[in-house]
């Protein structure tokens with residue numbers, strides 16, 4: 001398994017298991033199965049509401065001698081309702097309590113968006129902190145203190161574009177170790193990748209397979225299913241691998257880490273098996289050349305110009 005070294009010296013396996021939408025029972029079984037087949041990187045979040053199961057899967061695997069805690073790279077994410085600097089530690093401790101673990105390997109600011117304290121999901125513009133009142137730099141500074149306290153080993157962000165990263169770095173004086181964003185051939189974000197490589201910020205690719213199990217309310221009726229793309233299907237057949245494996249290998253070949261979600265034992269194994277595959281230059285070029293553009297995860301309900309962002313400025 002390829003591992004990457006972060007800008008703080010910690011190492012992260014290039015392939016991890018995603019856990020968003022992994023339901024009750026499934027999340028626990030998927031984590032146990034993933035650790036059994038060799039995954040050493042699990043991606044979770046407070047808002048996925050399954051951290052108790054993720055933690056149970058990890059703790060049982062440790063007790064059964066499958067793996068040691070020190071060999072697992074576990075990520076969680078600070079939810080938007082914990083952005084007030086005085087709430088950051090409480091948000092992290094809620095996650096650690098649910099997991100039943102003492103530390104996280106990576107703690108990410110889930111979104112560059114702050115909800116008023118206690119608002120799990122906003123109902124309208126009044127439920128957001130205007131950015132001017134709750135700058136992400138202040139939240140990030142509080143997250144860095146968690147590292148100093150030993151609650152987390154690395155600190156990063158998620159869903160940050162170039163201009164938001166530049167602002168965060170200049171205002172906080174800290175460079176995140178990781179930025180986790182949506183990356184796949186329909187949303188390759190080449191400019192963001194180049195910027196992060198230059199700054200030493202490691203990019204992690206989320207929704208690498210096109211996130212087809214998102215709730216219907218988050219889907220566009222005409223969205224293009226990534227796994228059905230003819231180029232992806234043809235090249236996968238030529239390479240003798242599955243379309244899902246091709247997308248994972250492409251992500252790793254680009255120098256990103258990647259966290260496909262699965263609760264299915266055969267797909268958990270299939271996705272893991274490809275991590276050590278070397279992608280041919282023809283396959284790489286074919287996927288780089290796909291020109292369809294589509295973003296699957298788009299929080300349109302959070303765009304309130306003047307208070308948060310416009311749709312365009314959000315990803316800038």
Ligand SMILES: NC(=O)c1ccc[n+]([C@@H]2O[C@H](COP(=O)([O-])OP(=O)(O)OC[C@H]3O[C@@H](n4cnc5c(N)ncnc54)[C@H](OP(=O)(O)O)[C@@H]3O)[C@@H](O)[C@H]2O)c1
Pocket residue numbers: 017018019020021043044110158159180181205206207208209210211212213227242243244245259260261262263264267268270271297
């Ligand atoms: N930071 C953020 O804001 C953010 C946002 C989105 C996602 N994420 C993270 O990224 C992870 C992955 O993204 P995602 O869950 O949106 O979607 P994804 O990994 O792109 O796709 C998951 C879907 O693909 C299926 N699948 C898994 N392996 C497959 C394979 N080899 N062939 C065909 N289908 C396969 C899964 O079904 P089965 O489960 O039935 O196998 C599931 O329906 C999340 O779980 C989460 O941890 C983070």
